[in-house]
Amino acid sequence: MGLFSWLFGNKKAKAAVDVEPVEYNGYLIYPEPKQEGGQFRISGRICKKSEETMQTHHFIRSDVLPSQADAETFMVKKAQMFIDQTGDKMFK
Template identity: 75%
Template sequence: MGLFSWLFGKKNATETVTIEPIEYKGYLIYPEPQAEGGQFRIAGRICKEIDGMMQTHHFIRSDILPSRADAETFMLKKAQMFIDQTGERMFK
């Protein structure tokens, strides 16, 4: 089976992508667009350490964009606006 996978270009399903967070006002923003129908849904995580515990808020929007880079850029802007408006209340 390995020979056929090599011949037909089948990729390993366990490939992982390392995402570097963007720091904003003490929060870490992880853009993680979700592939959907040849486009990308805006998604990611907002994290912050509070009282020694790492808190995480998953951020998913209904917006779908044609490129991964556009989805990452838009997610970053929306996450920054969400942080400005909500602050630590997002973790409650």
């Protein structure tokens, strides 16, 4: 049923919240933790503008934390490590 709700619109879906990105080595990190069962899963986006396009990599971890603020902080730290390890290869 979740697929049909996504395709045809779910009236219970929350409005997208504007997230202030964190800049790191030319990349923009958008922490967007997802609430799951009273906890928050570490997730978000890593973006980089190249020439005329904005490249985006969706970043989701298996880690869950009790507070949204902690999940945002850890997402930024993990994304920075990921950027250092993979660089632009993440967009291929």
